[in-house]
Amino acid sequence: MRNVPLARVDHLPAEVLPIATDYPPDTLLAWHEHRRAQFLYAATGTMLVETDDGAWTVPGERAVLIPPRTRHRVRMLDTQTSSLYVEPSAVPWWPTACRVVEVPPLLRELLLAAADLDADYAADRRGSAVIALILLETAALSEVPLHVPLPHDQPFSRLCRDYLAHPDVAVTNTDWARTAAMSERVFTRRFRHLTGTSPAAWRSRARLLASIPLLRHRTVTEVATLLGYASPAALSYAFARAFGVPPSSMRHH
The missing domain is CATH 2.60.120.280 (Regulatory protein AraC)
Structure with a gap:
């Protein structure tokens, strides 16, 4: 059908x-x-x-x-x-x-x-x-871990969903804590409790996920520049460490 x-x-x-x-x-x-x-x-x-x-x-x-x-x-x-x-x-x-x-x-x-x-x-x-x-x-397929957890509680949920839509390497824990009207220490502790990961590690993974649609039409070099990585090698290394495959594997087989 x-x-x-x-x-x-x-x-x-x-x-x-x-x-x-x-x-x-x-x-x-x-x-x-x-x-x-x-x-x-x-x-x-x-x-x-x-x-x-x-x-x-x-x-x-x-x-x-x-x-x-x-x-x-x-x-x-x-x-x-x-x-x-x-x-x-x-x-x-x-x-x-x-x-x-x-x-x-x-x-x-x-x-x-x-x-x-x-x-x-x-x-x-x-x-x-x-x-x-x-x-x-x-029933016998192998998983590719291409995801990030999302917290239910506000304002954490909103911050994470906004970041997924507009990943920006310049955003810091200080920015997020200020938006949430919390101290950075309290914010980081609650975020880790809700997601199992630190805010910085979460944003890093979200940026790597954002690279995936871009890699279909652009080179690793172009995507690294767009997302604020120091070099194409830095993006490739972070990508392989997070997802177990190189960025080039995201193009069609």
Whole structure:
């Protein structure tokens, strides 16, 4: 199914509903949730996924697993997606928080094939086999830790979400503490309690996530300059240390 609203087919008995969607550039899907678990694959572009608890950056040819009944919003940057909406009972192993995963070539081809299936594929042996194999493959994917935690409490939540939208290397703990009307020491202690990390480390990781959509169209040198890194090597080192892969891996395979 292509460009079909989930609401039109959600009631069907199929355990898995495959839907591919083409989004206009920079589309924001406002806060919503699904009854089913969602496997959201970016065939092209980059997706920025937010929940109440965190923010995930999903580069092209990766996917994010979204748990059922999880409130989320998604910004689609030049994105074509292939989604699977799955009855929770069919995937008891599904994570309880969002997770970005690598999508190997076999699964990529299966997702493309699934997008051409009709809603009543269950009557078709090949269609059923494609979906059965997809479910087997999705259970064994490796995670890419492309996320930052988001605190629930204000003003921490607002500061973090604003920073994700406009990462600025010049922002300091002093700036954040002043905005929050707290001493720097109290602010830092509460921030660490809420997120498990220091404000400076959090901002550093948020900047690295912001580099991912930029790396699709720009060189490491250009992105390093834009985000205030001392050199391309400094960006590459920080990126590999945070995410376990080099920045060059964020381009399409």
